[in-house]
Amino acid sequence: MAKDLRIMIAGGGTGGHLFPALAIGEEIKARNHEAKVHFVGSNFGMESKVFPVKGVWHTLVPIRGFQRGLNLRSIGRNMLLPFRIIRSVLKMKKLIRNFSPQIVVGTGGYASAIPLYVASREKMPVPILLQEQNSFPGITTRWFSKKANAICVAFKDAATALNSSTLITGNPIRAGIADGDKSKAYTQFKLNADQRIIFLFGGSQGSAFLNQQMSKIVQSLVDSNLQILWQTGDLAYNKYKHFDSDKVRVLPFINDMAAAYALSDLIIARSGALTLAEITVCKKPSILVPFPSAAGDHQTKNAQSMVNAGASHILFEKVLNQSDFVRTILGIIKNEKQLEEMSEAAGALGKPNATRDIVDRILEISQ
Numbered sequence: 001m002a003k004d005l006r007i008m009i010a011g012g013g014t015g016g017h018l019f020p021a022l023a024i025g026e027e028i029k030a031r032n033h034e035a036k037v038h039f040v041g042s043n044f045g046m047e048s049k050v051f052p053v054k055g056v057w058h059t060l061v062p063i064r065g066f067q068r069g070l071n072l073r074s075i076g077r078n079m080l081l082p083f084r085i086i087r088s089v090l091k092m093k094k095l096i097r098n099f100s101p102q103i104v105v106g107t108g109g110y111a112s113a114i115p116l117y118v119a120s121r122e123k124m125p126v127p128i129l130l131q132e133q134n135s136f137p138g139i140t141t142r143w144f145s146k147k148a149n150a151i152c153v154a155f156k157d158a159a160t161a162l163n164s165s166t167l168i169t170g171n172p173i174r175a176g177i178a179d180g181d182k183s184k185a186y187t188q189f190k191l192n193a194d195q196r197i198i199f200l201f202g203g204s205q206g207s208a209f210l211n212q213q214m215s216k217i218v219q220s221l222v223d224s225n226l227q228i229l230w231q232t233g234d235l236a237y238n239k240y241k242h243f244d245s246d247k248v249r250v251l252p253f254i255n256d257m258a259a260a261y262a263l264s265d266l267i268i269a270r271s272g273a274l275t276l277a278e279i280t281v282c283k284k285p286s287i288l289v290p291f292p293s294a295a296g297d298h299q300t301k302n303a304q305s306m307v308n309a310g311a312s313h314i315l316f317e318k319v320l321n322q323s324d325f326v327r328t329i330l331g332i333i334k335n336e337k338q339l340e341e342m343s344e345a346a347g348a349l350g351k352p353n354a355t356r357d358i359v360d361r362i363l364e365i366s367q
Helices: 013-033 047-054 072-099 110-121 140-143 156-162 182-189 209-224 236-242 258-264 275-280 295-308 323-332 336-349 354-364
Strands: 006-010 038-044 058-061 103-106 128-132 150-153 165-170 198-199 227-231 246-250 268-270 285-288 313-314
Touching: 006 072, 006 110, 013 038, 013 047, 013 275, 013 354, 038 047, 038 072, 047 058, 058 072, 058 110, 058 313, 072 110, 103 110, 103 140, 110 128, 128 140, 128 165, 150 156, 150 354, 156 165, 156 268, 156 295, 182 258, 198 209, 198 258, 198 313, 209 227, 209 236, 209 268, 209 323, 227 258, 236 246, 246 323, 258 268, 268 275, 268 323, 275 285, 275 295, 275 336, 285 295, 285 323, 295 336, 323 336
Parallel strands: 006 038, 006 103, 038 058, 103 128, 128 150, 150 165, 198 227, 198 268, 227 246, 268 285, 285 313
Antiparallel strands: none
16 A cells, blocks of 8 residues: 555535545544545534544635525625635645645535535546435535546445446444443443333434424333433533433433444434434434435435335424324334344444445545
């Protein structure tokens, strides 16, 4: 492996694009400590806070996504977009020429579009690899699919939609996510091993809708001899912390997700691509409530892929009511055979070696 390996990884805006980028970078550095990995993100994405905490070499560009609202703030931001694009392109041209990467990896989101564009337009185009998390490819992946040397996808549906040469690898996941110690987890979260546990979360920021729904049914679930591990997100924690009890653990954020997955009998979550990647690797049955405003309705498509495999049950936000929610939860968690079948189906979809396989392809192209 070449010692002067130089790889640029571009992606961000949201955690769904950022964390795969970080996982790929960590795997590259683990294999080659001397590899130079340079991350690119946006001044306006969550990477602007995460990159400095992680201590990774990075550059932020002044690009932000197109604002779909019709209010004055959105209109004003969209009027500035052409100028942000020009500034970002100029900054990336300088960076790519100075850094001279052997490959640019794009993990999606508006933060990756400019680096991929510049790389593909150089006099000597830089090879490109795209990593697509969702079952319906994002706009950046669709834009650059014809110019990419390789596209790594998580779902068969994405490969079909792109109509390009793709490799089904699964999504990169955080190291050790499936290795949680169940017995220690009961102590860690102060829950009882004799009663089944529902784990509800809406991603790292939480889900206002899922939190609200759980607050309406939590007592019914406790009365049914169940326990709940509930991650609210930092902003909503004060609103729901009064539900914390011996049977209900309410937390703003869970750092040790491996432990949380280990003790869970049933997951209730949104259907973001990385959530599903972790659920499948951990072989967990799930009830999925897609976020209806996700771009291209990709969360519904993600969830449907899980349902088709028998790994999950889907509920739709628009028509979900309290009685249906409780009935669905109890119908699954009280049915040992169904839990086992869903667990097996989830495990069959899991791609625990996704990060390794993606990095294998990156290194092949960059040689």
